[in-house]
Amino acid sequence: xxxxxxxxxxxxxxxxxxxxxxxxxxxxxxxxxxxxxxxxxxxxxxxxxxxxxxxxxxxxxxxxxxxxxxxxxxxxxxxxxxxxxxxxxxxxxxxxxxxxxxxxxxxxxxxxxxxxxxxxxxxxxxxxxxxxxxxxxxxxxxxxxxxxxxxxxxxxxxxxxxxxxxxxxxxxxxxxxxxxxxxxxxxxxxxxxxxxxxxxxxxxxxxxxxxxxxxxxxxxxxxxxxxxxxxxxxxxxxxxxxxxxxxxxxxxxxxxxxxxxxxxxxxxxxxxxxxxxxxxxxxxxxxxxxxxxxxxxxxxxxxxxxxxxxxxxxxxxxxxxxxxxxxxxxxxxxxxxxxxxx
Amino acid sequence: xxxxxxxxxxxxxxxxxxxxxxxxxxxxxxxxxxxxxxxxxxxxxxxxxxxxxxxxxxxxxxxxxxxxxxxxxxxxxxxxxxxxxxxxxxxxxxxxxxxxxxxxxxxxxxxxxxxxxxxxxxxxxxxxxxxxxxxxxxxxxxxxxxxxxxxxxxxxxxxxxxxxxxxxxxxxxxxxx
Amino acid sequence: xxxxxxxxxxxxxxxxxxxxxxxxxxxxxxxxxxxxxxxxxxxxxxxxxxxxxxxxxxxxxxxxxxxxxxxxxxxxxxxxxxxxxxxxxxxxxxxxxxxxxxxxxxxxxxxxxxxxxxxxxxxxxxxxxxxxxxxxxxxx
Numbered sequence: 001x002x003x004x005x006x007x008x009x010x011x012x013x014x015x016x017x018x019x020x021x022x023x024x025x026x027x028x029x030x031x032x033x034x035x036x037x038x039x040x041x042x043x044x045x046x047x048x049x050x051x052x053x054x055x056x057x058x059x060x061x062x063x064x065x066x067x068x069x070x071x072x073x074x075x076x077x078x079x080x081x082x083x084x085x086x087x088x089x090x091x092x093x094x095x096x097x098x099x100x101x102x103x104x105x106x107x108x109x110x111x112x113x114x115x116x117x118x119x120x121x122x123x124x125x126x127x128x129x130x131x132x133x134x135x136x137x138x139x140x141x142x143x144x145x146x147x148x149x150x151x152x153x154x155x156x157x158x159x160x161x162x163x164x165x166x167x168x169x170x171x172x173x174x175x176x177x178x179x180x181x182x183x184x185x186x187x188x189x190x191x192x193x194x195x196x197x198x199x200x201x202x203x204x205x206x207x208x209x210x211x212x213x214x215x216x217x218x219x220x221x222x223x224x225x226x227x228x229x230x231x232x233x234x235x236x237x238x239x240x241x242x243x244x245x246x247x248x249x250x251x252x253x254x255x256x257x258x259x260x261x262x263x264x265x266x267x268x269x270x271x272x273x274x275x276x277x278x279x280x281x282x283x284x285x286x287x288x289x290x291x292x293x294x295x296x297x298x299x300x301x302x303x304x305x306x307x308x309x310x311x312x313x314x315x316x317x318x319x320x321x322x323x324x325x326x327x328x329x330x331x332x333x334x335x336x337x338x339x340x341x342x
Numbered sequence: 343x344x345x346x347x348x349x350x351x352x353x354x355x356x357x358x359x360x361x362x363x364x365x366x367x368x369x370x371x372x373x374x375x376x377x378x379x380x381x382x383x384x385x386x387x388x389x390x391x392x393x394x395x396x397x398x399x400x401x402x403x404x405x406x407x408x409x410x411x412x413x414x415x416x417x418x419x420x421x422x423x424x425x426x427x428x429x430x431x432x433x434x435x436x437x438x439x440x441x442x443x444x445x446x447x448x449x450x451x452x453x454x455x456x457x458x459x460x461x462x463x464x465x466x467x468x469x470x471x472x473x474x475x476x477x478x479x480x481x482x483x484x485x486x487x488x489x490x491x492x493x494x495x496x497x498x499x500x501x502x503x504x505x506x507x508x509x510x511x512x513x514x515x516x517x518x519x
Numbered sequence: 520x521x522x523x524x525x526x527x528x529x530x531x532x533x534x535x536x537x538x539x540x541x542x543x544x545x546x547x548x549x550x551x552x553x554x555x556x557x558x559x560x561x562x563x564x565x566x567x568x569x570x571x572x573x574x575x576x577x578x579x580x581x582x583x584x585x586x587x588x589x590x591x592x593x594x595x596x597x598x599x600x601x602x603x604x605x606x607x608x609x610x611x612x613x614x615x616x617x618x619x620x621x622x623x624x625x626x627x628x629x630x631x632x633x634x635x636x637x638x639x640x641x642x643x644x645x646x647x648x649x650x651x652x653x654x655x656x657x658x659x
Binding site: 411413417418421440442443444445446447448451452455465469477478479480481482484485487488491492495499 | 537538539541542545546549550552553554555556557559560616629630632634635637
């Protein structure tokens, strides 16, 4: 009997140990929740890290609505947007707009000034001459005519009165080159406001990451190969980052060929013709709006001048030049990896 | 082999095959639910007549049943074979090493668990080759194995008692072999 | 009748008594391990965004989970119908002996396995199978 009692105690001890082990394993685990939606005429995907599916779902929905609202304000193609109103009143009167619009216009002007006009939100009058779906190249005369209207310095922002005014009649403000990055910023702020600590917002190729993956690592972003060999999402390089934004401008998004020459949508505001030094530029910055704007600016400037600008801004970039050579800034060392087959 | 042994093995195998067939006729409300009723016979054979008889009964049951169902040497057979053999070996070992530690219920549990582990390992090596898939289903299979293991153990216990009581001395001697 | 019931009762008590401490321990450990395991694997699973169908251990198709469709896949037991609907996937029709896969019903994470047909339906979240090589988003 005594022997049995000793056994019993041993068993109970072992049992308690097992229970304790398992109790410590079942602590709440965070996982990734991912949702996609068509917003601002593009595919928006939000990934969040959360311990609860309901919390994640609610936060993602709210972030989607914030993007949708913002998209309504700055949509170049909608008559009801504030940007459309600014364009209608060009050369006539200042237009009172919402704080978000003032904010993004200010940033657009900042990017334009920093890049010496390589990025210009008033390139619209030239852009509209090019038709990339009908593959039409406009005449040099028409381009030269409309180039006169392109000048970001003619955007007058009045912070006090909350107005934006375009000085010249027929000027066009188009925030398309900066809006997706800004939308990603908005969504991130919205998610953080709703208690989300980590996540990833991708408005098409304009991505902003905050916090870390559930495994504690950084977010992994693939950079699309500008010359796809097979499949539509072939990746040329990958970057790991957290609390950063990345945007890519590439000559492969909208383009057509005439006599083997590629005409794409990234027009140099100085010449009115596509800039030809790069295939793609991926810009890494703290804010999505700057990643988006400066990726276009660096693309227009070309690898040499572009890298100079990137360094002066203290940002990072991956530039694939028109020979397919990949240039990366030193700041990316250790967090940037070229795919094996390149 | 004595003729009494042969007779016993044949009879037990017949019971096992019948149970096996009966089980496959039962509607299963939960996927992955396998009662492993035939394990009752293996366990009874093990406790009353020893390891050799138990193994013979298991092998005969698996082979004959798979021939009946037309799965002989197919994937289902390999899984069934691996599970049955390893479960019998595990129960035999546990019984031999610790005669008094585990009763029929514990032995039945050991059998059920080794049956599950062997099947999952075989399924992984031969068919699935995705460790996450195996990891996802294994706790569910283990839980069901545990529940059916307990039931089978209780039934075995009951059967053994009855046989011992009915056939009294004749079987008690054999049981102590 | 009463006497018989009493007799049954006694018999059952005997059986329960014959369960040793080791039996109880083993039973408890197994229950705890399996139940904890179910919860752990359930929590550890990311909610999927796409469905990968593997045939004979080879990935054959990948479809997004948010686009409804029905995919016929041929295996050892004729055609198996896999249905994706409203962010979930199930095996709608199969001709394997037990049809465990069909009974498993709709899933939005995890896997459905049809061993006889050697078909594996995996709900995953993009990227690929190489761990550490997956990508969260693509820029460009």
